[in-house]
Amino acid sequence: MLKVKIVRLNKQAFLPVYATAHAAGMDVSACLEEPVVVEPFSTALIPAGFAIELPIGYEMQLRPRSGLALRSMITLANSPATIDADYRGEVKVILINHGPQPFTVNNGDRIAQMVVARVEEVSFEEVSELGETVRGDGGFGHTGTVRS
Incomplete structure (x- = not known):
């Protein structure tokens, strides 16, 4: 198991935890002195x-919680959010309210999930053309409605 160092910056902070034995992501909770209201479309x-x-x-990805998205239309504005290996500041989550009602976030509310993932550093080789594929340059829905 990969060991990651973590510092609690606020004594009331909840450290990330796996909710189940085989969960891919750990729950991330809000650390607030007072509730925050996320207004509609804000x-x-x-x-x-x-x-x-x-x-x-490695990187840490912050991802939306499906229950918040389904029930309250709350998700992450930059999903997935990436926390780089050289960042040492407080982890923060940009919530967006896509719904018509204000949404209140309280201290300890589970607001996101985090996944730690390996990343590969790459270098680019500039070439004059790319290899051919069946798909070619078709994108943005170009693969159609293939069903299994």
Whole structure:
């Protein structure tokens, strides 16, 4: 198991936890002194109350919670959000309210999930043309409605 260093920046912060034995992501909770209201069609930056030190070659992705999206139309404005291995500041979540009603975030509310993933550093080789494929340059829905 990969070890990641974490610092609790606020004594009331909830550290990320796996909700089930085989969950891919850990729940991230809000760390607030007072509730924050996310107005309809607006965003709010919500602190998590901790900072992490990822090993080089890894990133942390913040992702929406499906239940919040389904029930309240709350998701992440930049999903997935990437936390780089060299970032040492507080983890914060940009929530967006796509719904018609204000949404209140309270201290300890689970607002996102985080996944730590390996990333590969690449270098580019500039060429005059790319290899052929069946798909070619078709994109943005070009693959049609293939069903299994």
